[in-house]
Amino acid sequence: MCYACPGMGFNDYERKAVQRAMKTETEESAVKRLKISEESAVRRVKILEVLELGRKKARVLAEGAPFHAAGGGQPGDTGTLEGENFRAEVEDTRKHKGEPGREDGNPSLSVLDIALISGPETLRAGMEVTAKVDGARNGILSRMHTGQHIFSRIQENANEGLETLKVNIGTEESAVYVRYEGEMTWDSLFAAEEKTLEAIRADLPVETLLMTREDAEKIPELKAKWDRIHSEDIRVVRIAGIDATACAGTHAARTGEIGGFLVTGFNGSPPDWEVRFTVEADGRLAEYGRVTRRLLREVGCRPDQLEDVFLRQRAENAALRQTLDKARAYISVPWEERSVGASRHPLYLAVLPGMTKELLSAPARVCAANHPDAFCLVLLPDAPAFADAPKSKSKSKPKPEPFPFLLLRGEALSVDLSGLVREFPELSARGGGKPDWLNGMTTQRSVSFWLDAIGKKCDQNNGL
Numbered sequence: 001m002c003y004a005c006p007g008m009g010f011n012d013y014e015r016k017a018v019q020r021a022m023k024t025e026t027e028e029s030a031v032k033r034l035k036i037s038e039e040s041a042v043r044r045v046k047i048l049e050v051l052e053l054g055r056k057k058a059r060v061l062a063e064g065a066p067f068h069a070a071g072g073g074q075p076g077d078t079g080t081l082e083g084e085n086f087r088a089e090v091e092d093t094r095k096h097k098g099e100p101g102r103e104d105g106n107p108s109l110s111v112l113d114i115a116l117i118s119g120p121e122t123l124r125a126g127m128e129v130t131a132k133v134d135g136a137r138n139g140i141l142s143r144m145h146t147g148q149h150i151f152s153r154i155q156e157n158a159n160e161g162l163e164t165l166k167v168n169i170g171t172e173e174s175a176v177y178v179r180y181e182g183e184m185t186w187d188s189l190f191a192a193e194e195k196t197l198e199a200i201r202a203d204l205p206v207e208t209l210l211m212t213r214e215d216a217e218k219i220p221e222l223k224a225k226w227d228r229i230h231s232e233d234i235r236v237v238r239i240a241g242i243d244a245t246a247c248a249g250t251h252a253a254r255t256g257e258i259g260g261f262l263v264t265g266f267n268g269s270p271p272d273w274e275v276r277f278t279v280e281a282d283g284r285l286a287e288y289g290r291v292t293r294r295l296l297r298e299v300g301c302r303p304d305q306l307e308d309v310f311l312r313q314r315a316e317n318a319a320l321r322q323t324l325d326k327a328r329a330y331i332s333v334p335w336e337e338r339s340v341g342a343s344r345h346p347l348y349l350a351v352l353p354g355m356t357k358e359l360l361s362a363p364a365r366v367c368a369a370n371h372p373d374a375f376c377l378v379l380l381p382d383a384p385a386f387a388d389a390p391k392s393k394s395k396s397k398p399k400p401e402p403f404p405f406l407l408l409r410g411e412a413l414s415v416d417l418s419g420l421v422r423e424f425p426e427l428s429a430r431g432g433g434k435p436d437w438l439n440g441m442t443t444q445r446s447v448s449f450w451l452d453a454i455g456k457k458c459d460q461n462n463g464l
């Protein structure tokens with residue numbers, strides 16, 4: 001985010017503009033203002049140094065590149081570099097790190113991460129290339145960033161004590177991380193979203209003002225993290241009547257350019273919250289609309305009833321789970337006694353179609369504990385793999401559905417069960433566990449395969 005961003009240095013273009021403005025300034029004003037015109041997105045730049053060189057990638061130090069460097073939550077610009085027999089794609093732009101005492105670095109220098117497309121052997125220090133910014137990508141980042149300024153200020157004004165900590169501007173979605181002791185709610189976010197949209201509809205100018213630190217400090221309600229700004233030159237982004245923030249990012253020229261604003265979600269608990277949004281609201285709303293209409297038809301209710309229906313179902317689900325938890329203690333499993341291996345170890349078997357593993361794991365443990373010299377095998381054919389997962393539809397060729405199994409042994413036995421499914425592929429099983437406890441999914445319904453495998457494992461263990 002802009003105002004948390006330590007790099008406030010001017011680039012050459014801005015420095016000259018300030019000098020021009022200072023010459024033509026007739027009156028002394030508290031704030032020296034200047035609207036920065038759009039910088040040219042195509043420029044000749046000089047590669048000063050090849051910092052790293054790989055087969056397909058390189059990192060170079062460039063002078064005068066038009067790419068905006070990553071900082072304050074806005075990612076670096078991308079674009080292309082083209083020279084004679086040379087072409088590279090700029091994948092990221094970073095600030096040139098300055099020497100100690102001048103942490104802002106030299107603003108006319110930037111570090112570019114590039115992918116070498118053609119003529120990598122021609123890349124060398126001193127070469128001049130034509131640099132072109134991916135303007136569409138920068139445009140969306142600028143709109144997202146400007147929307148964030150408005151939204152953050154509206155949220156801060158509406159909720160006492162709410163503080164924007166950082167932002168993460170993206171092309172699809174952006175995130176604002178806030179500190180707020182109160183409860184974040186959809187209602188408060190809808191209200192802030194509506195006010196942000198009002199500011200967008202008002203098509204207010206977004207001014208970038210260049211000024212000294214002294215002048216900036218005089219602006220009432222300027223948002224700036226002074227402890228993180230080392231430069232004497234301050235860039236202030238002002239949206240009339242709404243916000244003024246010290247910011248080094250790129251922005252739309254007018255609020256109308258932002259286009260839209262939609263809060264897409266939020267997470268967290270007091271005091272740490274994350275709110276996500278996009279400025280490409282139309283496409284996202286259409287997507288949400290399609291999902292909602294499908295769901296409404298499935299549920300068979302009106303849109304305003306959907307939340308109630310869901311919450312009621314969730315409560316019913318929780319009550320059912322509680323009932324099952326209580327019922328678990330009364331489950332009596334019809335164990336069938338078998339034996340395995342040359343030593344005829346007892347094995348308690350339960351094949352219970354349609355039962356879930358959750359209900360059987362406790363009785364299986366009790367069985368193994370009560371019979372320390374025995375195995376305990378539970379096969380649950382046709383039980384859903386996951387209680388909540390819908391069954392997959394439309395299969396070209398019906399495959400046997402995997403179902404859960406459990407295998408335990410009593411503590412008097414020493415056989416290690418953990419490698420069983422790997423060593424006996426005929427069990428068609430996947431899963432894992434411990435030496436005395438195995439659990440997973442299988443398609444092997446035939447009990448004899450299981451008894452054979454466990455018996456062989458016993459015999460191996462007994463050295464037979």
Ligand SMILES: [Zn+2]
Nearest residue numbers: 002145247249
């Ligand atoms: Zn900004």
